Amino acid sequence: SAQYTTCLPTPLLSSPIPTCPLESDGSFWSPTPWCPTPSDGYESGPPDCIFTTPHIRNQGLSVITFPPLAAALISPALDDSLVPSPFRRFNTSAEKWKIAPLPNRGLGLVATGNFKQHETIMVGFPVLIVRLEFINGDRYSAKNKRRMLDLAVGNLPEETRREVEGLARIVDVLRTNGFGIEIAGEGHLALFLEGSRVNHNCRPNAFWRWVPSKMAMEVVALRGIGKGEEVAHSYAPLGYTHEQRKAVLQPWGFQCQCALCAAPAREREAADDRRDRILEIYQTLGKAAELGSVERVDQLVREAMMLIEKEELQPQLVEYYAHFARAYIELNELKKAGVFIQRADEMWLLYGGEEHENVDGMSELWKQFAEAVSEMEDD
Numbered sequence: 001s002a003q004y005t006t007c008l009p010t011p012l013l014s015s016p017i018p019t020c021p022l023e024s025d026g027s028f029w030s031p032t033p034w035c036p037t038p039s040d041g042y043e044s045g046p047p048d049c050i051f052t053t054p055h056i057r058n059q060g061l062s063v064i065t066f067p068p069l070a071a072a073l074i075s076p077a078l079d080d081s082l083v084p085s086p087f088r089r090f091n092t093s094a095e096k097w098k099i100a101p102l103p104n105r106g107l108g109l110v111a112t113g114n115f116k117q118h119e120t121i122m123v124g125f126p127v128l129i130v131r132l133e134f135i136n137g138d139r140y141s142a143k144n145k146r147r148m149l150d151l152a153v154g155n156l157p158e159e160t161r162r163e164v165e166g167l168a169r170i171v172d173v174l175r176t177n178g179f180g181i182e183i184a185g186e187g188h189l190a191l192f193l194e195g196s197r198v199n200h201n202c203r204p205n206a207f208w209r210w211v212p213s214k215m216a217m218e219v220v221a222l223r224g225i226g227k228g229e230e231v232a233h234s235y236a237p238l239g240y241t242h243e244q245r246k247a248v249l250q251p252w253g254f255q256c257q258c259a260l261c262a263a264p265a266r267e268r269e270a271a272d273d274r275r276d277r278i279l280e281i282y283q284t285l286g287k288a289a290e291l292g293s294v295e296r297v298d299q300l301v302r303e304a305m306m307l308i309e310k311e312e313l314q315p316q317l318v319e320y321y322a323h324f325a326r327a328y329i330e331l332n333e334l335k336k337a338g339v340f341i342q343r344a345d346e347m348w349l350l351y352g353g354e355e356h357e358n359v360d361g362m363s364e365l366w367k368q369f370a371e372a373v374s375e376m377e378d379d
């Protein structure tokens with residue numbers, strides 16, 4: 001159990017390594033970060049360390065990750081006095097939800113008031129963030145992983161610790177209840193106390209997004225939600241057929257009891273047919289040049305939008321609008337392309353927030369569009 005001394009302020013190092021990311025930040029974490037040596041044969045690269053800040057958001061946060069990534073987390077988002085009130089825990093008289101028991105699916109999130117489409121329902125702050133490859137990889141033995149996770153949870157204040165332990169065995173909890181987030185491009189699993197209680201629905205009325213600058217997860221209404229309704233998001237990618245969803249949900253080990261899965265076979269098959277057709281249109285539009293005519297593209301675009309609406313898959317429009325735009329660019333129908341790029345931009349903002357994951361993808365698409373416009377002007 002060696003300390004990762006090169007990155008911690010220590011009186012034994014008279015001149016700390018200047019690029020060390022924790023050199024000035026070591027004092028932020030308490031107790032002092034602990035960095036066990038990885039298993040034999042896996043020592044190269046930085047170790048995973050346990051970092052805890054015990055008071056933040058009234059609940060504390062423990063992180064298991066590389067030191068530079070922990071350093072990257074230290075930002076104004078971690079200063080309770082600097083984040084706006086919706087992003088503080090126990091903020092709020094304004095909360096319109098409760099965690100309550102539901103038939104056949106344990107606890108879940110239930111609306112105690114009405115929500116408009118796209119209104120934020122719940123804001124959650126993680127209590128535990130763990131590097132994905134720490135969990136999935138072999139750098140630490142299963143025993144050491146468990147020990148480190150127990151210690152990370154053990155460092156948290158008693159009340160938080162009890163709530164986390166109430167969720168189940170911690171490794172399983174992370175795998176089934178953890179939300180995938182990125183820190184400086186590296187995948188991590190984040191555990192939220194109340195957020196972990198949100199159940200799955202194959203035709204969800206909500207979605208969640210990670211807001212890096214606030215270190216928070218937001219659950220947002222996909223459509224209007226009435227008082228008393230359960231709020232659920234989809235654990236599986238949207239748009240999958242019944243069989244595909246079953247395969248993706250298998251690791252969670254439950255039989256989905258949502259309305260779509262419980263619907264009569266004929267209804268489910270009709271939904272599957274629509275979902276298959278949406279995908280088929282996507283593929284056909286990927287070869288727009290072969291379609292030859294703008295009218296044919298118009299028809300397919302209209303059909304896809306109608307099916308997406310029918311299947312309540314609106315968040316997929318972010319990707320579909322961009323795809324329509326690319327098809328129109330290919331056929332030099334630039335006015336329509338521009339309209340769809342604009343809409344894709346708006347949808348990304350709506351569903352992903354200002355810091356959405358496709359900022360680069362969208363600017364690439366705008367660039368492609370600008371090039372097509374200038375080529376056309378040259379002709």
Ligand SMILES: C[S@@+](CC[C@H](N)C(=O)[O-])C[C@H]1O[C@@H](n2cnc3c(N)ncnc32)[C@H](O)[C@@H]1O
Nearest residue numbers: 105106107177196197198199200254256257258
């Ligand atoms: C992330 S937890 C959600 C909170 C959980 N209900 C609880 O009481 O802690 C995921 C678990 O909830 C249950 N669950 C979630 N959605 C479900 C659904 N649509 N049908 C049946 N069970 C579901 C399953 O047991 C699943 O493994």
